Amino acid sequence: MSHISPEKIPQQAFDWYDDYAHGDIDRRTFLSRLGSLSLAGLTLGAVTSALTPNYALAGQVSFNDKDITATYQEFESTNGHGKGRGYLVVPSNLDDKAPAVLVVHENRGLNPYVRDVARRLAKQGFIAFAPDALFSMGGYPGNDDDGRAMQRSMDREKIDQDFIAAASYLKRHTSSTGKLGVVGFCFGGYVSNMLAASAPELINAAVPFYGTPAKGDLVTHVRAPMMLQFAENDKRVNATWSDYEVALKANNVDYSAYFYPNTQHGFHNDSTSRYDPKAAELAWSRTVEFFKQYLV
Incomplete structure (x- = not known):
């Protein structure tokens, strides 16, 4: 996998990409700001390409891996958009039942990276x-810019309800033991926190990657064990942690929080130069062991 080394890209570029990815600035402003930087011999196009996902570079488990079976399944979402659909991956050698994990994408729909994360979990024995x-808008459109615009146009409360419905569907799945975890990235990190707070009866363990907490008093409802993964260079998300930690302590939640040195928001996503292989591997191994501890 070939990426520009993150050390060659100024921190400001990562920060501006984060602003762009979360809708705080538009693409023209993002590119204009990048053009103002001294890029140490790198072209503007090379840096832009390095910061934005290239899913051809990613993928750790093939969709036709013999150890897994992947299908798309629909579920009812009465309080959301009526119906939802997701990518279901089960271990091929499943004789009886297995614990389940809901995998929640970033703010741009179900892209190839997140489908690959689901396959990685199935390889570890989880549904x-x-x-x-x-x-409800036709699904992930095949590129992140359009996906981001689509998701931003949707009713956020209905999206939250769709994920609550998805969690309920998965917990009741005929092959599930009834133990349910959730892992999510960026927006999905927020959803992981939201589910732990909004549906504590459903969630047995949660691992938000660089996600903001549930809104308002909802945080007082968190009960499940939590493992929170943070990037060191992620001011927007990290600014929410101190108050969130106070709430978790007040709730007597069993939690651990990890900050990975010199990493960027999105460091687990192996399709961009924000990817940090060592930190991603460590965070992922911790995640899998956490789920094995609390779900198996």
Whole structure:
């Protein structure tokens, strides 16, 4: 996998990409700001390409791996968009039942990276289900810019309800033991926190990657064990942690929080130069062991 080394890209570029990815600035402003930087011999196009996902570079488990079976499944979402759909991956050698993990994408729909995360979990013996928040609009459109615009146009409360419905569907799945975990990235990190707070009866363990907490007093409802993964260079998300930690302590929640040195928001996503292989591997191994501890 070939990426520009993150050390060659100025921190400001990562920060501006984060602003762009979360809708705080538009693409023209993002590119204009990049053009103002001294890029140490790198072209503007090379840096832009390095910061934005290239899913051809990613993928750790093939969709036709013999150890897993992947299908798309629909579920009812009465309080959301009526129906939802997600990518269900089960271990091929499943004789009886297995614990399940809901996998929640970033703010741009169910892209190839998140489907690959679901396959990785199935390889570890879990039933994994990755819903697509964009299903009611036709699904992930094949590129992140359009996916981001689509998701931003949707009713956020209905999206939250779709993920609550997805969690309920997965917990009741005929092959599930009834133990349910959730892992999510960026927006999906927020959804992981939201589910732990909004549906504590459903969630047995949660691992938000660089996600903001549930809103308002909802945080007082968190009960499930939590493992929170943070990037060191992620001011927007990290600014929410101190108050969130106070709430978790007040709730007597069993939690652990990890900050990975010199990493960027999105460091687990192996399709961009924000990817940090060592930190991603460590965070992922911790995640899998956490789920094995609390779900198996």
